[in-house]
Amino acid sequence: MAKVGIKPKALKETKWWEYVIRFVFGGIITVIAGILAKKYGPAFGGLFLAFPAILPASATLLEQHDGQKAAGVDCAGAVLGAVGLMAFGAVVWLLGARLSPWLVLPIALVVWFIVSAALWWTRQKMRHPSHGHAPTTVRSRSRAPG
Numbered sequence: 079m080a081k082v083g084i085k086p087k088a089l090k091e092t093k094w095w096e097y098v099i100r101f102v103f104g105g106i107i108t109v110i111a112g113i114l115a116k117k118y119g120p121a122f123g124g125l126f127l128a129f130p131a132i133l134p135a136s137a138t139l140l141e142q143h144d145g146q147k148a149a150g151v152d153c154a155g156a157v158l159g160a161v162g163l164m165a166f167g168a169v170v171w172l173l174g175a176r177l178s179p180w181l182v183l184p185i186a187l188v189v190w191f192i193v194s195a196a197l198w199w200t201r202q203k204m205r206h207p208s209h210g211h212a213p214t215t216v217r218s219r220s221r222a223p224g
Contacts, residue, residue: 096139103135158201162194 115123133156141149169186 091143092139099139100135154201155198158197159194161197162190162192165193166190 111123113123133153137149137153140152166186166189169189170182173182173185
């Protein structure tokens with residue numbers, strides 16, 4: 079199973095302009111979401127706040143540094159996190175009108191973490207089964223005409 083970790087050395091390898099790209103892209107998406115919310119209402123604008131503002135810029139930069147496979151793995155993780163974000167949104171939607179925001183947001187955060195981590199763990203288990211034996215293959219037998 080792959081380990082989740084931090085590589086401080088990678089921070090030194092990132093160029094300053096790459097951070098600017100991420101910041102600017104995220105800011106543009108946030109402004110667009112605000113404009114849409116003002117024009118069409120907060121529910122519509124909220125759809126765009128869920129847009130992964132950093133992901134497109136990060137995936138592009140990651141592909142340049144570490145290749146297409148690394149960018150793909152990063153995007154797969156983002157998908158799992160997005161499913162967790164849907165669970166977060168569902169909790170806020172279901173409990174937001176009934177409970178204090180100071181209670182709803184921590185509950186939603188815990189649900190997001192549990193759903194995202196469970197999906198990541200399940201994906202890891204499916205990719206690297208640890209039951210000690212290789213999967214069996216089925217071979218077909220063909221008979222020679224005779």
